[in-house]
Amino acid sequence: MRRVVTVIVVTIGGIVLLASFHTSPGVATRPVARGRSALQPPAGGTPPTSGTGSGAGRPSPPATNPGTSPAPNGTGRPPTTAPPTTVSASRTVVGPVVSNRYGDVQVEVVVRDGQLQDVESLELPSDRQRSQYINSIAGPELRQEALQARSANIDVISGATYTSQSYAQSLQSALDQAGL
Amino acid sequence: MSRNTADRATRRVEPMWGTMISLLVLDPVDPAVIDDVFGWFRRVDDLFSTWRADSEISRIGRGDLTVARASPEMREVLARCEQMKHATCGAFDIAVGASAEIEPRPGLAPLDPSGLVKGWALERAVDRLAHGGVSHLALNAGGDVVVRGGAGDDRPWRIGLQHPWRHDRVADVVCVTSGAVATSGRAERGDHVIDPRSRRPAHGLMSATVVGSDLAIADALATAAVAVGSIAAPWLTGRSDTQALAITDSGAVVTTSGFDEYRST
Numbered sequence: 001m002r003r004v005v006t007v008i009v010v011t012i013g014g015i016v017l018l019a020s021f022h023t024s025p026g027v028a029t030r031p032v033a034r035g036r037s038a039l040q041p042p043a044g045g046t047p048p049t050s051g052t053g054s055g056a057g058r059p060s061p062p063a064t065n066p067g068t069s070p071a072p073n074g075t076g077r078p079p080t081t082a083p084p085t086t087v088s089a090s091r092t093v094v095g096p097v098v099s100n101r102y103g104d105v106q107v108e109v110v111v112r113d114g115q116l117q118d119v120e121s122l123e124l125p126s127d128r129q130r131s132q133y134i135n136s137i138a139g140p141e142l143r144q145e146a147l148q149a150r151s152a153n154i155d156v157i158s159g160a161t162y163t164s165q166s167y168a169q170s171l172q173s174a175l176d177q178a179g180l
Numbered sequence: 181m182s183r184n185t186a187d188r189a190t191r192r193v194e195p196m197w198g199t200m201i202s203l204l205v206l207d208p209v210d211p212a213v214i215d216d217v218f219g220w221f222r223r224v225d226d227l228f229s230t231w232r233a234d235s236e237i238s239r240i241g242r243g244d245l246t247v248a249r250a251s252p253e254m255r256e257v258l259a260r261c262e263q264m265k266h267a268t269c270g271a272f273d274i275a276v277g278a279s280a281e282i283e284p285r286p287g288l289a290p291l292d293p294s295g296l297v298k299g300w301a302l303e304r305a306v307d308r309l310a311h312g313g314v315s316h317l318a319l320n321a322g323g324d325v326v327v328r329g330g331a332g333d334d335r336p337w338r339i340g341l342q343h344p345w346r347h348d349r350v351a352d353v354v355c356v357t358s359g360a361v362a363t364s365g366r367a368e369r370g371d372h373v374i375d376p377r378s379r380r381p382a383h384g385l386m387s388a389t390v391v392g393s394d395l396a397i398a399d400a401l402a403t404a405a406v407a408v409g410s411i412a413a414p415w416l417t418g419r420s421d422t423q424a425l426a427i428t429d430s431g432a433v434v435t436t437s438g439f440d441e442y443r444s445t
Contacts (some may be wrong), residue, residue, distance in 0.1 A: 142411065142434050142436060142437065145432075145433045146432070147343075147351055148351060149343050149351065150343075150350050151349055151350070152350060154339065154340035154353060155204075155339065156204075156325050156337060156338075157320065157339070158323050158341055158354075158362070159341065159365070160342065160363055160364060160366065160386075161199050161322035163198060164195040164198060164199055164200050167195075167199065171340065172202055176202050179189065
């Protein structure tokens with residue numbers, strides 16, 4: 001029996017959030033939302049109901065009619081409904097498109113009984129071709145995973161070549177200074 | 181590195197090749213050995229800097245000097261670049277700048293072996309250090325790393341892979357006792373890598389890291405992967421002597437299947 005799946009919209013961003021997701025299994029693509037630091041409610045406060053965005057062009061911002069009819073949905077996902085009033089314990093929470101200087105990011109999380117079950121990136125049109133390409137190559141020879149932001153006990157840093165000026169802000173510079 | 185090890189360590193950091201070179205030696209070492217190594221780095225700059233009109237590589241690029249009359253080091257490096265061009269099915273191509281469809285700019289040279297020279301020069305430097313009695317060292321030139329002998333106390337060197345968007349974080353950590361870690365990418369210097377197929381700036385990968393036993397090879401492979409925007413090519417996935425990790429423009433991490441062997445447990 002298919003559970004009623006409620007889709008609400010929140011603003012999701014931040015490496016902190018995604019870093020906490022990495023125990024969820026079976027995730028193929030998990031781009032990192034950058035530029036925000038924490039889970040935040042959307043502007044305006046009330047979670048609007050929305051579909052996941054579909055069709056050509058960039059998904060539009062979430063609809064602003066909370067608790068009413070389902071939003072257009074062309075992706076084959078279950079239709080959206082009003083906020084949960086039943087025993088449904090599984091919720092799919094879809095974040096809006098978060099744009100920043102590094103591109104657009106949108107993620108969907110499935111929550112059941114208050115526990116995070118799964119995370120999935122919603123492929124944005126501009127991203128779709130690349131994601132398909134990555135998925136097509138991520139066969140037995142390659143693996144794909146989420147980008148993490150770690151602060152670990154390290155001796156040396158490998159990275160894209162920094163200039164002698166930008167070295168001053170680099171982690172390698174901090175290591176060199178700490179050791180002197 | 182333990183406290184006792186740190187007390188004996190010698191560290192030297194110098195601007196070189198437009199970037200910074202950091203050398204950490206854990207063994208007692210004659211300062212003359214360190215001086216010799218940094219002298220070698222300056223000779224490499226004299227020969228291979230594409231930013232200097234008087235370097236050998238610039239003279240060859242202008243047609244003022246033939247390869248046959250160039251230094252033994254130049255002939256060796258150009259031969260190895262040619263090997264890596266074949267080994268990467270043309271993805272590593274030091275002559276791509278000559279026909280790149282971008283605006284001419286400083287540093288864009290008709291002949292640019294930079295994607296291999298740094299790794300090659302560091303391997304040669306390690307040979308000199310070994311000859312001087314050094315067996316525990318970490319040498320880092322602008323993000324390309326050679327380590328030898330572990331970090332003391334039977335511990336491998338822990339090498340952080342720079343997070344492409346957060347300067348204060350690493351995306352991963354690899355553990356290597358003796359070996360090479362090369363990272364090429366667009367995070368620091370923008371679109372300086374040219375895709376030899378389109379002859380335009382590369383896209384697809386923010387960075388590619390190759391771990392292996394020889395930094396010249398790892399350096400060239402990382403450069404080639406960024407140039408074509410992928411680590412999926414058989415010339416990379418089919419190698420048994422290297423493993424690779426790439427961070428895509430969209431923030432996903434892709435690794436070759438054996439990369440985990442370098443990860444800390």
